[in-house]
Amino acid sequence: MGQPDTRHDIAIIGGGNAALCAAITAAEAGAKVIILEAAPKEYRGGNSRHTRNFRCKHEAPLSVLVDSYGEEEYFDDLLQVTGGRTDEALARMVIRQSEECLPWMEAHGVHFQPSLSGTLSLARTNAFFMGGGKSLVNAYYRTAAALGVEVHYNAPVSHVALDGNRVTRVDYDLDGERRSIAPRAVIVASGGFQADIDWLADAWGPPARNFLIRGTPYNRGTVLRDLLDQGVSSVGDPTQCHAVAIDGRAPKYDGGIVTRLDCVPFSIVVNKDGQRFYDEGEDVWPKRYAIWGRLVAAQPDQVGYAIIDAKSANLFMPTVFPPIKADSLPELAEKMGLPVGAFMATVEEFNAACGDASGFKPMEKDGVATSGIEPAKTNWARPITEAPFYGYSLRTGVTFTYLGLKVDEKAQCRTESGPIENLWAAGETMAGSILGKGYLAGFGMSIGTVFGRIAGAEAAQHVQ
Amino acid sequence: MYSNPLEEAARQAQICNACRYCEGYCAVFPAMHAERAFAEADLVQLANLCHNCQNCYSACQYTAPHEFDLNLPGVLAELRQESWEEAAFPAALGRAFHRSGTMLALALIAGFAVLFLAARNLPGDGEGFYAVLSHNAMVAIFVPAFVLPLMALGVSLRRYWKRIGGGRIRLAHLQNAFGSAATMRNLAGGHGDGCNFQDEDRFSHARRAMHQAVMYGFLLCFAATSVATVMHYAFDMPAPYGLFSLPKLLGVTGGILLCLGTLGLLRLKTMGRPELQAPDVRGGEFGFILLLFTVSASGLLLYMLGSTPALEPLLALHLGAVLTFFVLTPYSKMAHGFFRLAALVRDAQRKLG
Ligand SMILES: Cc1cc2nc3c(=O)[nH]c(=O)nc-3n(C[C@H](O)[C@H](O)[C@H](O)COP(=O)(O)OP(=O)(O)OC[C@H]3O[C@@H](n4cnc5c(N)ncnc54)[C@H](O)[C@@H]3O)c2cc1C
Ligand code: SF4
Ligand code: SF4
Numbered sequence: 001m002g003q004p005d006t007r008h009d010i011a012i013i014g015g016g017n018a019a020l021c022a023a024i025t026a027a028e029a030g031a032k033v034i035i036l037e038a039a040p041k042e043y044r045g046g047n048s049r050h051t052r053n054f055r056c057k058h059e060a061p062l063s064v065l066v067d068s069y070g071e072e073e074y075f076d077d078l079l080q081v082t083g084g085r086t087d088e089a090l091a092r093m094v095i096r097q098s099e100e101c102l103p104w105m106e107a108h109g110v111h112f113q114p115s116l117s118g119t120l121s122l123a124r125t126n127a128f129f130m131g132g133g134k135s136l137v138n139a140y141y142r143t144a145a146a147l148g149v150e151v152h153y154n155a156p157v158s159h160v161a162l163d164g165n166r167v168t169r170v171d172y173d174l175d176g177e178r179r180s181i182a183p184r185a186v187i188v189a190s191g192g193f194q195a196d197i198d199w200l201a202d203a204w205g206p207p208a209r210n211f212l213i214r215g216t217p218y219n220r221g222t223v224l225r226d227l228l229d230q231g232v233s234s235v236g237d238p239t240q241c242h243a244v245a246i247d248g249r250a251p252k253y254d255g256g257i258v259t260r261l262d263c264v265p266f267s268i269v270v271n272k273d274g275q276r277f278y279d280e281g282e283d284v285w286p287k288r289y290a291i292w293g294r295l296v297a298a299q300p301d302q303v304g305y306a307i308i309d310a311k312s313a314n315l316f317m318p319t320v321f322p323p324i325k326a327d328s329l330p331e332l333a334e335k336m337g338l339p340v341g342a343f344m345a346t347v348e349e350f351n352a353a354c355g356d357a358s359g360f361k362p363m364e365k366d367g368v369a370t371s372g373i374e375p376a377k378t379n380w381a382r383p384i385t386e387a388p389f390y391g392y393s394l395r396t397g398v399t400f401t402y403l404g405l406k407v408d409e410k411a412q413c414r415t416e417s418g419p420i421e422n423l424w425a426a427g428e429t430m431a432g433s434i435l436g437k438g439y440l441a442g443f444g445m446s447i448g449t450v451f452g453r454i455a456g457a458e459a460a461q462h463v464q
Numbered sequence: 465m466y467s468n469p470l471e472e473a474a475r476q477a478q479i480c481n482a483c484r485y486c487e488g489y490c491a492v493f494p495a496m497h498a499e500r501a502f503a504e505a506d507l508v509q510l511a512n513l514c515h516n517c518q519n520c521y522s523a524c525q526y527t528a529p530h531e532f533d534l535n536l537p538g539v540l541a542e543l544r545q546e547s548w549e550e551a552a553f554p555a556a557l558g559r560a561f562h563r564s565g566t567m568l569a570l571a572l573i574a575g576f577a578v579l580f581l582a583a584r585n586l587p588g589d590g591e592g593f594y595a596v597l598s599h600n601a602m603v604a605i606f607v608p609a610f611v612l613p614l615m616a617l618g619v620s621l622r623r624y625w626k627r628i629g630g631g632r633i634r635l636a637h638l639q640n641a642f643g644s645a646a647t648m649r650n651l652a653g654g655h656g657d658g659c660n661f662q663d664e665d666r667f668s669h670a671r672r673a674m675h676q677a678v679m680y681g682f683l684l685c686f687a688a689t690s691v692a693t694v695m696h697y698a699f700d701m702p703a704p705y706g707l708f709s710l711p712k713l714l715g716v717t718g719g720i721l722l723c724l725g726t727l728g729l730l731r732l733k734t735m736g737r738p739e740l741q742a743p744d745v746r747g748g749e750f751g752f753i754l755l756l757f758t759v760s761a762s763g764l765l766l767y768m769l770g771s772t773p774a775l776e777p778l779l780a781l782h783l784g785a786v787l788t789f790f791v792l793t794p795y796s797k798m799a800h801g802f803f804r805l806a807a808l809v810r811d812a813q814r815k816l817g
Contacts, residue, residue, distance in 0.1 A: 131523025
C-alpha cells in the first residue's frame with residue numbers, strides 16, 4: 001500500500017450537495033481539497049441530483065421567491081412534521097442561514113426558476129433549481145474545478161482511521177486499486193445508508209427487502225458504519241427511514257421524483273387481498289404523502305393498489321408510467337393480479353357507502369365522506385363507477401435514513417470523550433442531529449448547504 | 465438513432481411531464497406540460513420548438529446509463545428532421561438534400577456550371593458584372609430560382625401546419641412569434657447564460673451569437689439585393705455601386721457577418737455531441753453551412769477582386785452558389801427557419817388562445 005498521500009489539506013467524502021458546498025467554501029479559503037466520490041461521473045451527486053428545490057427563509061421577495069417566509073413560520077412548519085423531535089438551536093441556525101445561501105448559490109453557478117407547474121403551493125417557501133438538482137450539482141462541480149478542487153470518481157471510501165480524537169488516514173478504492181491519503185482534515189458528506197438493503201432489513205425487518213430506493217444506489221452507509229464502529233457519536237433512530245408510496249413499477253434504485261403518485265386521495269387503495277386498509281382521503285396529498293410509505297410497508301408483500309375511475313383520471317399530476325386501464329372493474333382486477341371476488345366486494349361496499357358527492361372539490365378537503373364503512377374515506381369519497389377504470393400499484397420508496405453522525409453547530413463530529421479535532425460532517429449523514437422524524441420538503445438541501453458551508457469553513461480554518 | 469422517433473418522443477415526454485424540472489429552460493416544456501397525453505401533432509410541434517441547446521440533457525438525472533435513457537434533444541432532433549422531410553414538396557428532394565453533404569456539393573457544382581456556361585455563352589450588356597452576364601439574363605435565371613422554391617416552401621408549410629393542427633393566425637400570434645425569433649429569446653437558455661452545446665454542461669452564448677451573425681448577415685445581404693433591385697428599376701441606377709452606396713454597405717457587412725457566423729457554427733458543430741443531434745443529417749448540415757459560407761466568401765472576394773481577371777470565375781462561383789442556395793431552400797437546413805417560425809406562431813396560439 002505504501003505511504004499515504006499527504007498532499008491534500010482536506011478530503012471530502014461524498015460528491016453531493018453538502019460535499020460540494022464544503023469543497024467550494026474550503027477551496028475559496030485557500031485549502032487544497034480533494035473530493036472522493038463513490039459514483040462514476042455520470043451518476044455523481046448522490047440524492048442531490050434528484051432534488052428540485054430548497055426551503056429558504058426570506059423577509060422580502062428574494063430571487064424567484066415571492067412574499068416572505070419568516071423564521072417563526074418556517075420553524076413551526078418544521079415542528080409540525082417532526083412532532084417536536086427537532087434540535088431547536090441547530091434547526092433555527094439552518095433556517096436563519098438559509099437566506100444567505102440563496103445568493104451564495106447563485107454566485108456559484110446555480111440558476112433558479114419559478115415554482116414548477118403543479119407546485120404552486122411552494123412558490124413562497126421553496127426556491128426551485130432550474131433543471132433540477134443535477135444542474136445544481138453540475139454547476140458546483142464546474143465552480144469547484146475552477147477553484148482547483150481535485151475530484152476522484154469511482155472512489156468509494158472504505159475506512160476513516162481514527163486515532164484518539166484525530167483522523168489520521170482515509171482509505172479508498174480507485175478503479176479497483178486500494179489507496180490511502182492522510183489529509184489534515186476530513187469532511188464526511190456521504191449521505192445515509194438506505195441503499196444497503198441488508199442494513200435496511202436489519203433495521204426494519206425482512207419487509208425492507210421489497211422496498212424501492214428512490215435515490216442513488218451509492219449511499220450505502222459504509223463510512224457511517226465505519227465511524228460508528230470506532231465510537232463516533234451517533235444520533236437518530238436506526239430503525240427509522242423516510243419512505244413514501246411510489247409507483248410499484250419504479251426501478252429498484254434511482255427512480256427519483258417521477259415515480260411519485262398523487263392519485264391516492266381520489267382513489268381507493270387495496271392490498272393484494274383486495275381489502276382497503278386506510279382512509280385515502282385523510283388530508284390533502286402533500287400532507288399525507290409520507291405516511292403511505294409506511295402504510296404500504298405494513299401490507300402483505302409490501303404492495304398496494306390504487307384504483308380510480310374516469311372521473312378522476314385528470315385530477316393529479318401525470319405519472320411516469322401509464323396506468324393499467326380496463327373497461328370493467330373485474331377486468332382491471334384481473335390485469336392487476338387481484339382476487340376478483342374480494343376486490344369487487346370491496347368496491348361495491350365502498351360505492352354503497354358513498355353519499356352525496358356534489359360538494360366534491362379536488363384541491364381542498366371537501367368533507368365528501370363515506371358512512372358506515374371501516375376504514376372510512378373522509379374526503380373526496382366518490383363511487384368508483386365510470387369506465388374506463390385505472391389502476392396503479394404502490395410500493396414503499398425510501399428517500400433517506402435518519403441514523404447519522406452527531407454534530408454541533410460547527411458541524412464537528414465527536415466521540416464520548418469530546419470533539420474530534422479534524423472531522424466534520426454535513427448533509428444527510430448528520431441531518432438526524434436536527435430532525436429525528438418527519439420531513440419538510442426542501443429542508444434536506446437547506447441542511448446540506450448550510451452545514452456544508454460551515455464544515456468547509458471550519459476545516460479550512462483548522463488547516464491554515 | 466431511434467427506429468420510431470414519434471413513439472420514442474412520446475415515451476420521453478411522458479417522463480418529462482412527470483418531472484418538470486426543466487420547465488424554465490425553453491418553450492418546449494411549458495407547451496409539453498399543458499398536455500397529459502401526446503398526440504402526433506403535439507410531438508411534432510414540440511420538436512420544432514426545440515432548438516437543441518442541450519441544457520435539458522445536461523440537467524437530466526435520467527440520461528443513459530439510467531434505464532429511462534432520456535435524450536430529449538436527440539429524439540426531438542430526429543423527429544424535427546423527419547417533420548421537415550415529410551412536409552417537403554416534393555418529399556424525395558427533402559430526403560436527398562437534408563441528409564447528404566455530397567448531394568449539396570454536387571448541386572453546388574451544377575449551379576456553378578450553369579452560371580459559368582451562361583457567362584461564357586450569353587452576351588454582357590454593361591459594366592462590372594453585367595459585362596460578364598447581362599442583367600436580363602440574371603433576372604431570367606434568378607427570378608424563377610427564387611420564386612419556385614418559395615412556392616414549394618409554401619406547400620411544405622401548409623402541410624406542416626395541418627399536421628400540427630394549427631388554427632387561424634392572428635396578428636398577435638405573429639407579433640409574439642417574431643419577437644421571440646428576433647432576439648432568439650429561447651437561445652438564451654432560460655436563465656440568460658446560454659447553451660450547453662459545445663462543452664458538456666458549460667453554458668455559453670457562442671451558439672446564439674454565431675447564429676445571430678448568420679441570420680442577420682443573411683438578412684443584410686438579402687436587403688442589399690432588394691435595395692439594389694429598387695435602385696435599378698425605380699431610379700434607373702444600375703450596378704456597379706460604389707463602396708459607400710447602400711447596397712455595398714449592407715452587402716459587405718452582411719457578407720462579413722455571414723462568413724464569420726458560418727465558420728463559427730461549423731466549429732461549434734464539430735465540438736457538439738452527435739448523439740444529441742440527428743446523426744443521419746450531420747453531413748447535410750455541414751454541407752449546408754459550407755454552402756452558405758461559399759455564398760458569403762465568394763461574394764466578398766468578388767467585391768475585392770471584381771476588377772481583376774478573376775471576375776468571371778468568381779462571379780460564376782458566387783452566382784452559382786446563390787442559385788443552389790435558393791433552389792435548395794425548401795430541402796435544406798435553410799427551411800428550419802420557416803418551420804421554427806411556424807412553431808413559434810403555433811406556440812403563441814397556445815399561449816394567447
Ligand atoms: C427523489 C428525491 C427527491 C428529493 N428532493 C428533494 C428536494 O427537492 N429538496 C430537498 O431539500 N431534498 C430533497 N431530497 C432529499 C435530498 O436529496 C437530500 O437531503 C440531499 O441531497 C442530501 O445531500 P447530501 O450531499 O448530504 O447527500 P447526497 O447528495 O446523497 O450525496 C452523498 C454522496 O456521497 C457519496 N458516497 C456515499 N458513500 C460513499 C463512500 N463510501 N465513499 C465516497 N463517496 C460516497 C455518494 O455517491 C454521493 O455523491 C430528495 C431526495 C430524493 C431521493
Ligand atoms: S429532461 Fe430529464 S430532468 Fe428535464 S424534465 Fe425531462 S426528465 Fe426531467
Ligand atoms: S435541448 Fe434545449 S431547446 Fe431543446 S428541449 Fe432541451 S432545453 Fe429545450
